[in-house]
Amino acid sequence: MSDMKAALNAARERRSGGDDAEPNLNPIPDSGSRYDKPIVIAQENGLPIIDISAFLDASSSQEARRTTAKAINAACVNYGFFYLTGHGIPVTKLDEIISLARDFFALPLEEKNKIKRFDAGGPEGGDGARGYQGLGENITGGLQDMQEAIDWYRDWPEDKRKPGDGGPGSVKSLQGVNLWPEQPQELKPVYMDYIERVKIVGKALVHAMGVALDLGSVSKDAGNTTEDEEVFVRNCDHSFWVMRMIGYPPLTTPHTPGTDIDQFSCGAHTDYGCVTLLLTDPTPGALQVQLKDGTWLPADPIPGAFVVNIGDMIERWTNGLWKSTLHRVIHRGQQYRISVPFFYEPNFDAMVKPLGKCVEGTGGRAIYQGSTYGEHLLTKVFSNFYYSKRTDW
């Protein structure tokens, strides 16, 4: 932990413009636009590439949809991860998202802290989950992640507040409104527009997943009205989405082969809900995905494509047929890395339990109990922050 602390302090020092400040704190990659190359449509030895356009275009044929759905099923059974193309969001828009994030993180800490996440010192005091989190504030697997970030969630309107006392696991931290930076000025309108577009892609994707599981063939005669290919679409019709804008300074401690890695940009974890649509800058070698044999595969960005992975709720709905895959970030590159995952999630109150069709297909026994997405999210949120007043770290 002391190495980690030293590294965090060194990074803070550099970013606050200490004596040995490096001039190139937050450089824009000099490779030009990341979208100046043609979109790759197939690749060897990597994650599969899925084109989602058949589920976005109302006039596409059943056959085209079936083909896409089959590819999704194979990708989800084998990896839980894939690249997504054909999403219809212009590359100029994606470039703008990354460059505005870069501009925000390059601001002085004092400016970023104007929208700091409310930290009352721990679960007992109640805390806010929305807003800016500085280096060292995020925890994964008990270790501090070398990253800073902003989290935005679906709005939680005042008149829909649930009673919450701010006690352990309280829903209070997720209620309220988002905190938006004043600088750069265009960030809020550009990101709000992006959220609307990426939600459409998320909806198409969970629709395709219902088709991929062949849920349309579930018999309604057997009194089953809750399982059909739109089951995920319905459970996400008020998606409690999360958007996270992350900045990663390069890790500072070299790793000795043969020893445990003790510093991560983001430690190994699974995502919590339905599908994550991840947009990153072109930095290679940072995001790694765990394969079934336990080895780690780099999931390097493909220009114009999202990296998509399924979350814990899809694993639960499919009774483990599709796994919510472990992934991690180890960024030892030269430049400051940006990523913007959009988590398209179920409704906060969606009850998630294994689908009958999936239970049948996985040996006949449900391996998960039912609970709501909100309950799952709350347990995660509270183990994710370094609380200022906790002393047991």
Ligand SMILES: N=C(N)NCCCC[C@H](N)C(=O)O
């Ligand atoms: N909504 C999501 N997935 N947010 C990002 C999760 C990063 C890992 C987290 N600290 C953990 O330990 O789960």
Ligand SMILES: O=C(O)CCC(=O)C(=O)O
């Ligand atoms: O930065 C990345 O590439 C992935 C981040 C991630 O997995 C997460 O925030 O859940």
Ligand SMILES: [Fe+2]
């Ligand atoms: Fe993740």
